[in-house]
Amino acid sequence: MAEAHDVVDLIRTKRDRGVLATDEIDWLIDAYTRGYVEDAQMAALAMAILLNGMERREIHDLTQAMIASGERMDFSSLPMPTVDKHSTGGVGDKITLPLMPLVAAFGVAVPQLSGRGLGHTGGTLDKLESIPGWRAALSNDEMLAQLADVGGVICAAGSGLAPADKRLYALRDITGTVEAIPLIASSIMSKKIAEGTGALVLDVKFGSGAFMQQESRARELAETMVALGKDAGVDTRALLTSMDVPLGLAIGNANEVRESVEVLAGGGPADVVELTVALAREMLAAVGQPDADVEAALADGRAMDRWRRFVVAQGGDPDAALPVANETHTVVAESDGVLARQEALPFGVAAWRLGAGRARATDEVVHAAGIDLHVKPGDAVRAGQPLWTLSADDASRFDRALASLEGAWEVAPVGTPVDVQPIVRDRIV
Structure with a gap:
């Protein structure tokens, strides 16, 4: 059967700043999924999109075509509304862990289809696999049953959701086109819409440790994704949040689980x-509970109860000891002063070099590896006081990790004013 379009024509259209028609985009994604369009051709198209952009209608069509390449999940059988959260990722971003049980405590189903980390940001599943026995792989039936019973699930996304995105994502990674906003937005939103959630909250980060370093670019991405979600009938909203400084005091896997449990315990x-x-x-406002007292659910143990039920439901032991590293190295302050600067990305790279992340998808993470921060910007420090502790299973990893921290932090003289910015910068609805 003759193909409906010629991919070279489509590449030329985007190369010359033209606009692709809906039927051209539908054909392109289908032909790429079938293997008719080759990786080299899709790489050329991805680069043209990176350089010349896409109109909102094109991005919508691209998203819909990627959804249509695979299966769609259906949570309509659940007796409660569904809401999901997606973060664009950052250093120390463990928010999914305390957030899911907190929201589930209000009688809402939270289906969190998560991934593994590559590079300096650890994946949510890597963190949770620090818990002895916990498993990431659930069938769709197991997921539905757990949502109905516990109210929340964090598991690996099945290969059936937006398979076109899986191919395109891997291609973008090796062709320098990861940063293309139309491709990021359609990648994230095709999976989230196919997942079948009724509402979605996006945590779009900017700054040193974020995927998008410039606030203006993060805002454009957030606005694009919110529009895509609304076009698809999903109540979608976004928070624009800062990632100039590591989030929390733990960077790694097991130590981020420990910190998440501290939050669920009210600390x-x-x-x-x-x-x-x-x-x-x-998330709760999006499903009709704008006045929910979320602080109370952290303080009175309701969120912690959901966490424990969730861990047990996926085969884990919530009381088991988390992995501890064989070796530690503590960096101390050389003088009295105030911590004036602490750049997120170098700390993420350092944790990765300690073994907390992957260089390749096939690499194993060291769950006990990472960094525990003892101070954050604005904190006073005394000479000899610990600033942060590095953990690894092999002491030979410390030198390279410390090298990545050179110039990434600064202790200023006592009394130096430090401008500590709020995390949440804006809300996009």
Whole structure:
């Protein structure tokens, strides 16, 4: 059977700043999924999109075509509304862990289809696999049953959701086209819409440790994704949040689980609590509970109860000891002063070099590896005081991790004013 279009014509159209028709985009994604359009051709098209952009209608069509390439999940059988959260990722971003049980405590189903980390940001599933026995792979039937019973699930996304995106995502990674906003937005939203959630809250980060470093670019991405969600009938809203400084005091896997449990116990670092609460409010407002007292659910143990039920439901032991590293190295302050600067990305790279992340998809993460921060910008420090502790299973990893921290932080003289910015910068609805 003759093909409806010629991919070279489509590449030329985008190369020359033209606009692709709906039927051209539908054919393109179908032909790429079938293997008719080759990776080299899709790579050329991705680069043209990176350089010349896409109109909103084109991005909508691209998203819909990627959804149509695979299966769609259906949560309509559940007796409660569904709401999901997606973060564009950052250093120390463990918010999914305390957030899911917190929102589920209000009688809402939270289906969190998550991934594994590649590079300096650890994946949510890698963090949870620090818990002895916990498993990430659930069938659709197991997921539905757990949502009905526990109210929340965090598991690996099945290969059936938006398979075209899986191919295109891998291609973007090796062709320098990851940053193309139309491709990021359609990638994230095709999976979230296919997942079948009724409402979606996006945590779009900007700054040193974020995927999008410029606030203006993060805003454009957030606005694009909110529009895509609304076009598809999903109540979608976004928070624009800062990722210049690591989130919380733990960077790694097991130590981020420990910090998440501290938040669920009513404690934890103020910034992690602040962002967890802000996102929970947005998620609950999206499903008709704008006045939910989320702080009370953290304080009275309801969120912790949901966490324990969730861990047990997926085969884990919530009381088991988390992995501990064989080796540690603590960096101390050389003088009295105030921590004036602490750049997120180098700390993420350092944790990755300690073994907390992957260089390749096939790499194993070291669950106990990472960094525990003892101070954050604005904190006073004394000479000899610990600033942060590095953990690894092999002491030979410390030198390269410390090298990545050179110039990434600064202790200023006592009394130096430090401008500590709020985490949540804007709300896009």
